[in-house]
Amino acid sequence: MTRRCFVAEGTLAACACCALPAAHGSGSPAARGAAGIQGDARHVREALHYERIGERKVICRLCPHECRIADLERGTCGVRENRGGTYYTLVYGNPCSVHVDPVEKKPLYHYLPGTRAFSLATAGCNFVCRFCQNWEISQKRPEQVKSIDLPPPAVISAAARNGCRTVAHTYTEPVVFYEYMRDCAIEGRRRGIPSLMISNGYIQKKPLRELCRVIGGVKIDLKAFTESFYRDMCAGTLRPVLDALVVLKEEGVWFEIVVLIIPSLNDGETEIDRMTRWIHRELGADVPVHFSRYYPTFMLKNIPPTPPSLLRRARRIARENGLKYVYVGNLLSEEANTFCPSCGALLIARYGHSASIEGMKKDTCRACGEKIPGVFHLE
Amino acid sequence: MNGMRRRRFFLTLAGATASVARPPLAGADGEASTVVLCRHERLRRIQDDLDRDLARNFLDRALRVITGAADGPAAWRRLFAPGERVGLKLSCLAGRPLSSSRGLVAAIVSGLRSAGVKPGHITIWDRSDRELRNAGFAIGDDPVHVFGTDHLTGGGYSARVEIHRSVGTCFSRIMERVDALISVPVLKDHDIAGVSIGLKNFYGAIHNPNKFHGNRCDPYVADLCDHPLIRAKLRLTVCDASRVQVHNGPAFFPRYAWEYGGILVSRDAVALDDAGWRIIETRRRELGMQSLHAEGRRPTYIERAAALGLGRSGEGAVRFVELG
Numbered sequence: 001m002t003r004r005c006f007v008a009e010g011t012l013a014a015c016a017c018c019a020l021p022a023a024h025g026s027g028s029p030a031a032r033g034a035a036g037i038q039g040d041a042r043h044v045r046e047a048l049h050y051e052r053i054g055e056r057k058v059i060c061r062l063c064p065h066e067c068r069i070a071d072l073e074r075g076t077c078g079v080r081e082n083r084g085g086t087y088y089t090l091v092y093g094n095p096c097s098v099h100v101d102p103v104e105k106k107p108l109y110h111y112l113p114g115t116r117a118f119s120l121a122t123a124g125c126n127f128v129c130r131f132c133q134n135w136e137i138s139q140k141r142p143e144q145v146k147s148i149d150l151p152p153p154a155v156i157s158a159a160a161r162n163g164c165r166t167v168a169h170t171y172t173e174p175v176v177f178y179e180y181m182r183d184c185a186i187e188g189r190r191r192g193i194p195s196l197m198i199s200n201g202y203i204q205k206k207p208l209r210e211l212c213r214v215i216g217g218v219k220i221d222l223k224a225f226t227e228s229f230y231r232d233m234c235a236g237t238l239r240p241v242l243d244a245l246v247v248l249k250e251e252g253v254w255f256e257i258v259v260l261i262i263p264s265l266n267d268g269e270t271e272i273d274r275m276t277r278w279i280h281r282e283l284g285a286d287v288p289v290h291f292s293r294y295y296p297t298f299m300l301k302n303i304p305p306t307p308p309s310l311l312r313r314a315r316r317i318a319r320e321n322g323l324k325y326v327y328v329g330n331l332l333s334e335e336a337n338t339f340c341p342s343c344g345a346l347l348i349a350r351y352g353h354s355a356s357i358e359g360m361k362k363d364t365c366r367a368c369g370e371k372i373p374g375v376f377h378l379e
Numbered sequence: 380m381n382g383m384r385r386r387r388f389f390l391t392l393a394g395a396t397a398s399v400a401r402p403p404l405a406g407a408d409g410e411a412s413t414v415v416l417c418r419h420e421r422l423r424r425i426q427d428d429l430d431r432d433l434a435r436n437f438l439d440r441a442l443r444v445i446t447g448a449a450d451g452p453a454a455w456r457r458l459f460a461p462g463e464r465v466g467l468k469l470s471c472l473a474g475r476p477l478s479s480s481r482g483l484v485a486a487i488v489s490g491l492r493s494a495g496v497k498p499g500h501i502t503i504w505d506r507s508d509r510e511l512r513n514a515g516f517a518i519g520d521d522p523v524h525v526f527g528t529d530h531l532t533g534g535g536y537s538a539r540v541e542i543h544r545s546v547g548t549c550f551s552r553i554m555e556r557v558d559a560l561i562s563v564p565v566l567k568d569h570d571i572a573g574v575s576i577g578l579k580n581f582y583g584a585i586h587n588p589n590k591f592h593g594n595r596c597d598p599y600v601a602d603l604c605d606h607p608l609i610r611a612k613l614r615l616t617v618c619d620a621s622r623v624q625v626h627n628g629p630a631f632f633p634r635y636a637w638e639y640g641g642i643l644v645s646r647d648a649v650a651l652d653d654a655g656w657r658i659i660e661t662r663r664r665e666l667g668m669q670s671l672h673a674e675g676r677r678p679t680y681i682e683r684a685a686a687l688g689l690g691r692s693g694e695g696a697v698r699f700v701e702l703g
Contacts, residue, residue: 055627057570067592070570071630072472078589128590130547135540139587143507144534235590299540299547 042149043094043142047080047087048179049207056085063126063175063202064240076235077176078141079124090142091122092180093151097137097171100162102353106170106198107329108256109338110288110374111217113348114355117196118159121171122147122180126202128235129223130299131262138172139298152183159193165378166216170198178207185214192378201244202236208244212251217375219256220245224266225275233265233300242278249283254375256288258329261306261314263294269317276318285324286373291315293330308333325373342370411698412647412691414654415441416620418703423640424621427475427515429482434642435489437702438617441644442490444700452493458614458646459559461495464502465614466557470564470580471505471514476622477631478514479563483619483642487561488523498522504553506583528553528584536586544602548585559614562648566620566655568628568635572596573671573678575629576655577616577648578604578689595676601683604648610689616651618643625662637662649690650697652681 049062056071060080067075069082079091103117123145125138132138137145150158159167167188169181174197185195194216201220203211222241223234230238248255257279261267279287291314293306311328315335318326324341338348345359345367359366363376417437421430439451448454459465467487469479484503491501499522505511507527508518516525528535528551536549554560562577569575571592579600582588591599604610620641627635639658645651656678660670671677685692 055632056630057627068571070627073570073629074589076589076592078587128547128587139590140534141586141589143529144536144586235593299542 040094040149042151043092043147044088044090045092045179047089048182049204050087052085056082058082058085058087060087061204062178062207064204064237065126065202074141075126077124077126077173079122079176089177089179091124091147091177092183093149093154094122094142094147094180095120095150096123096140096142096145096147097121098148098150098158100164101168101170102355103166103168103196104350104353104355106168106196106219107258107290107292107327108196108217108219109290109327109336109348109350109355110256110325110372110376111196111254112165112375112378113338114357115165116163117166117168117170118155118162118164118193119168119170120150120155121169121174122177123172124176125173125200126176126236127173127200129200130233131260131294131296132298133295134171135298152180152187155184156188156191156193159188160191164193166194166196168196168198170196173202174199175203175207178203178211182211182214185211185216189214189216194378200234200236201241203244204240205243205247208247209251212248212253215253217254217256218248219258220248222257222259222275224259225271225278226266229266242282245279246282249287256290257283258290258292259314260292260294261310262300263303263306263310265303267306267310267314269313272314272317273321276321276323279318280322285322287323288325288327288374289318289323290327290329291318292328295330311335338372340365340368340370340372343368347372411696412645412650413445413698413700414643414645414647414650415444416654416699416701417441417642417644418640418701420640422621422642423638424476424480427480429480429486429619429621431482431485431489434483434486437642438486438490438644440702441642444702445644445646451490455490455494459491459494459496461497462500463496463558464500464556465491465496465559465561466502466504466553466612467561467563468580468584469503469505469511469514469516470575470583471510471516472583472629473565473567473631474513475515476633477565477567477624477628477636478510479565479619480621481515483617483621484516484563487563487617499524502526502553502557504528504551506551534586541606541608543606545598546585546591546602546606548587548590548603550606550608551584551586554584554608554612557612560609560612562613562616564616564618565622565624566618566639566641566643566658567624568626568659568671569596569676569678570628571676572600572680573676574652574656574659576618576652578652578680578684581609584609595679597678597680598683600680601687601689604684604689605687613648614646616643616645616648618651618655620655620658623659623662625659625666626668647690647697649681649684649692651690652678652684653692653697654699656681 101119123142328335336350442454446454446457471478501523503525507529564580623637623639
């Protein structure tokens, strides 16, 4: 089963396994999709980070698109709507996908490895990545997918019931359901279950800094290191993503970077070299970088899956540029393991999405005492 | 499953093109396109609606001008065959004051029936049941089908991604169920695109219109309408210009509404949009407002559509006929 099918088809079945109340099943008004969302006030909340500009128009200040939105229109994300000059999120507490995943699947390799993350997504995204694995939910409007009613307190309760140490906002683009994610993060922080944001990093600095006060960890997809790739393949821009990474560094939030390597589009040695030099210079040597394998899907089906050799070449370049924790992903490989950069000892062994702590004592290498960056224990 | 869908899709397209003896979009064959403006004080809205019989009368006259037929039913028959399934794509975003009016839609249905199109073969549709209801339409199947894309099972959009030029999207499955399309927009300004008339009306036929508003919707509107599912099926555009909004669309702003009392009719969707745009610009000048060009909202997608051969625009390319 492909990841896409898994996410798209498993949505409501997952709710059952999460032992959610019966009212959250597919028979509930919210889960009936189509007409449900627009008539369901529970999921419509005034949005954060927008500006009224008169004549019932608004400008969204959440993401760098800065959509200018007339009355009755939506932003490019498709989940935020202007109603009479007030801007609303339409997906608050209304995820269309809910699963229990290993945190390694996000992937986050240095954040509570070997634990489970209660993972959820609403419809919508502020990008149009032609290679999106989850386009059947990310490129849809809320009324076009089946969703359930799951407010933040219920998210945290379900996470606890399912033995999850974290809540991951993932699959689509959590920036577009910012208010829901933020409130989950606040509730989870209070109850000892931090939130993770699995994101494209296309967010303005102000909302990101506010989120950093409550979020536990972040994974950013750095999709390439050229503006042309972001423009042509994602309908976005690179610069704001780099700015967001710098903000995360400044705010001291744990974050990791994923680069999906697509043959012929973003796999050039020069591009990987420039990218990893920038990461080393601006973010430091300790930030984990994952080079992941692309598979054909959505609007990009004419390029074959990434050969493992390209991932290994990217990893080599990154290591030569001084990055200490560089992994290959979407591929069964020894390069998914964590080794001590000081003595070379195996610290965390991974096979697929499973992980086992082998050579660590708390957050240090058991062999040489090297401190390993990340979040390995919660206070 | 996908293979079945693809086969059905091509069969639908083939059926549509085979059953049409005339070119689906006029204006691309070198002759001047004809746009007919019906204008009469009784074509102004009363309680947000138009007089059906008067609208039918004007439609018949307009189609006689366009087709050269001797009478109304003959004109309708030149455009639609009795066995065809016809979809009327309305524009209902702005609620009853600024949506395709019930009277005009009823007049079109009446015209189709005069051509022998069966009521059960006529579908009046837009994005959602909710928007149709807000515009005053009752959802149902008797005598004609009236429903939104979201009325269909599974959300109503095809699971297949159609990639055409700059557009990647899933079409409303209603598009696959009809042989011919009539676009029934309203004449209004659009805060981003400049104007929203017959071409942009098809943003309501795809699942992700929010992705195509960059650069004033150019080239996206043109590229979308160039897709075979629209290009091969769009037979007629009937624009409700009974009330025109000249600024701040697409929602209804009484302050910018103009009781124009008009209906625009053309087989050339590009020519009609071009004519509608000029009507809006003229009124803006009269009101002392800036042109759309000066506001940075020139609807360049219309010229783009003309360049793609979807129709004609500009002086000399369009025969403009006014009926009063």
